[in-house]
Amino acid sequence: MTAPSPAPVATADAPMVQRADHDGFAVLTLNRPASRNALSDAMIAALQKELDAIATDASLRAVVIAAHGPAFCAGHDLKEITGHRDDADRGRRFFADLMARCSAMMQTIVALPVPVIAAVEGVATAAGCQLVASCDLAVAGAGARFATPGVNIGLFCSTPMVALSRNVSRKHAMEMLLTGEMIGAEDAARMGLVNQVAPAGEALDGACAFAARIAAKSRLTLRTGKQAFYEQLEMGLADAYDYAARVMVENMMARDAEEGIGAFVEKRQPVWQEA
Incomplete structure (x- = not known):
């Protein structure tokens, strides 16, 4: 099938997460390409809101999560995190709330009554890799790359580890977590992080094909x-x-x-x- 195109990128005040409904499934598109679709406080809230709405939508049988721009999702917004170092508690309260809400959003994906499929082009790093691993299925474009690189900046990817270690073998998970190095789409498929590798630029086609097949089920x-x-x-x-x-x-x-x-x-x- 030919996949529906993601909603067009609009101005900076356009929705952070754009929803487009199709025959039996919805496409959610992360829409902050300038920030590499980082999981900022606001992005997490926007994605949580859309997922909550989908949970009670009886017309849907699958969901695709895609993204605009050169990155699927670069993880947490490090500039936002750094900005809270000036808080009276050096950011502890903000960090705890951010991790709790991000973890809750990832668990919402797992608990959603319909399958969720990631369509990955570009990079998915740290919490972005966690987002892919939290989805039930994933299709990667041939140029997609994945990493849990926190170890490189003194911040071990502990929360991404939870989803990653439930998708790939222990040794593959530890390799990604301990080296922080990028892996390509073919290696991600070999490890079990993604189901399919599509030609570059066609991950959304593959994810929507999955969604259309699933949408025919009860x-x-x-x-x-x-x-x-x-x-x-x-x-x-x-x-x-x-x-x-x-x-x-x-x-x-x-x-x-x-x-x-x-x-x-x-x-x-x-x-x-x-x-």
């Missing part, structure tokens, strides 16, 4: 499956099977499962119920 089933996936990951094997079996039984009792199985048996397209 929203109830997507919500059930996504929640169960993350819940069972934190459990031991026996507990995970017990939990998954309970989820499966409840899913079997749902109208959409009855409809989907019936449609398969009758060789017709299912008609999903909004949920």
Whole structure:
């Protein structure tokens, strides 16, 4: 499919996060290219607001997060952080609030009832890499690069580590965290940080193709499956099977499962119920 274009970049007072709805999915575009789409206090708030609205939008079955400019997201705004060094507490309260709200926003992505797909062009560093890792799926343009470079400036990427270590192997995560070096899109795919590598400039096409395929599914089933996936990951094997079996039984009792199985048996397209 041909992906819809992101909303055009407008003036500096344009929304920090632009939303465009398509057939069954939404594209959220980070829109502060001059600051490399850094996760400033305001950017986190803007993204959180859009995610909260999507959580209750029954018309959507997937979300794509893209960005304008040469960087997908350069992590936290270091100029903003430096500015708070002059606070009476040397910035401690601001830093604690910033980390808490950023962590909450990342967890909102994981808890969202529909899959979230990152479309990455350019660099995704530090909390920007965390944003990619927090998404359920990711497509990278061939020129995309990823890093957790905090170690290079005396600030270990501890919060990005949480999402990164849940996506890639321990040794790959430690390599990125301890060296701070950039990795390319192909290495990111090999490590499991991204699902696909698209030609440069076509990450949004690939992400929207994912979203369109997912949008054809039952929203109830997507919500059930996504929640169960993350819940069972934190459990031991026996507990995970017990939990998954309970989820499966409840899913079997749902109208959409009855409809989907019936449609398969009758060789017709299912008609999903909004949920």
